[in-house]
Amino acid sequence: MKFKKSLFAGILAAASASALLASQSAVAQNAWPTKSISLIVPFAAGGPTDSVARLISVPMGQALGQTVVVENVPGAGGTIASTKVARAAPDGYTIYLHHMGMATAQALYDKLPYDPLTSFEYIGQVADVPMVLLGKKSLPANNFKELEAYIKANGSKVTMANAGPGAVSQLCGLLFQSRLGVRLTNVPYKGTGPALTDLLGGQVDLLCDQTTQTIPYIKDGGVKAYGTTTLKRLPAIPNVPTLDEQGFKGFEVKVWHGMYTPKGVPKPILDKLNAALKKSLNSPDVKKRLEDANIDIVSVNKISENGLKTHLDAEINKWGPIIRKANIPD
Numbered sequence: 001m002k003f004k005k006s007l008f009a010g011i012l013a014a015a016s017a018s019a020l021l022a023s024q025s026a027v028a029q030n031a032w033p034t035k036s037i038s039l040i041v042p043f044a045a046g047g048p049t050d051s052v053a054r055l056i057s058v059p060m061g062q063a064l065g066q067t068v069v070v071e072n073v074p075g076a077g078g079t080i081a082s083t084k085v086a087r088a089a090p091d092g093y094t095i096y097l098h099h100m101g102m103a104t105a106q107a108l109y110d111k112l113p114y115d116p117l118t119s120f121e122y123i124g125q126v127a128d129v130p131m132v133l134l135g136k137k138s139l140p141a142n143n144f145k146e147l148e149a150y151i152k153a154n155g156s157k158v159t160m161a162n163a164g165p166g167a168v169s170q171l172c173g174l175l176f177q178s179r180l181g182v183r184l185t186n187v188p189y190k191g192t193g194p195a196l197t198d199l200l201g202g203q204v205d206l207l208c209d210q211t212t213q214t215i216p217y218i219k220d221g222g223v224k225a226y227g228t229t230t231l232k233r234l235p236a237i238p239n240v241p242t243l244d245e246q247g248f249k250g251f252e253v254k255v256w257h258g259m260y261t262p263k264g265v266p267k268p269i270l271d272k273l274n275a276a277l278k279k280s281l282n283s284p285d286v287k288k289r290l291e292d293a294n295i296d297i298v299s300v301n302k303i304s305e306n307g308l309k310t311h312l313d314a315e316i317n318k319w320g321p322i323i324r325k326a327n328i329p330d
């Protein structure tokens, strides 16, 4: 009887302790965020991913009532940052903006310390960014045909910048080389921000980069633009033909972005992050700046857990065979 009584008291104490914990955690989730939030970017500052992150971080912070601080964790084409985020505390204070490298990394690396489809929570898709094949302004080739001839004549003397395996600049550059049947000297950077600086300075010959920062340089002749990776010409640079129309049929690389958190962040926090992301992407300033760079804002149903996860899954299945067929990396 005595034993039964103490067992009952024990069960009661455990139940009230877990009820207390649950209510404390509900209070914490309601109060979140009570401090600044770190938005991890997997490439160097000054590049396209960093720019999109900085653009949306301000209105997101305003919507959440706390500052969203961008933290650049560059290296290994984004996989260092993805690993860091997968291992971070699931408390809502670490969020992550990555592009389609989240889908291509599995086919590019033998082993990843995270699984793109199970190691994260999925806040929503963010924006789709086109790419352009760029050359330094002193390159003698003035159009795509001349570039092909120049590359055939100079082979591996031609240098092409990228942001490492897992970066879209590398994917685009190697798909281009695979179509041409040549292998250039590929030069890795920590992001296409520093790569673009070197292209402008003439230290590297070619770079396949997103339009986020490149349009003003294309317009003022700071770089040569040989073709877009879209199937239609871009309104901001209508004189630049697509690679598709210049003989690279079906050559299309559109860089989609997604926002993630570590696995296990409570649903009420994910919902707040999703609402803040939607609000940010709908702010007139963000819309205008994305449109000026020919960046497509995704439809509202894609700014959701399901929208991002379905797309990620489809992109993993899409890019795996393309990457293997193109023999990337060699």
Ligand code: MLT
Pocket (backbone or CB within 6 Å): 043, 044, 047, 048, 049, 050, 099, 101, 162, 163, 166, 167, 168, 169, 170, 190, 191, 192, 193
């Ligand atoms: C960057 O932000 O530096 C780029 O998105 C890197 C890349 O994937 O090419």
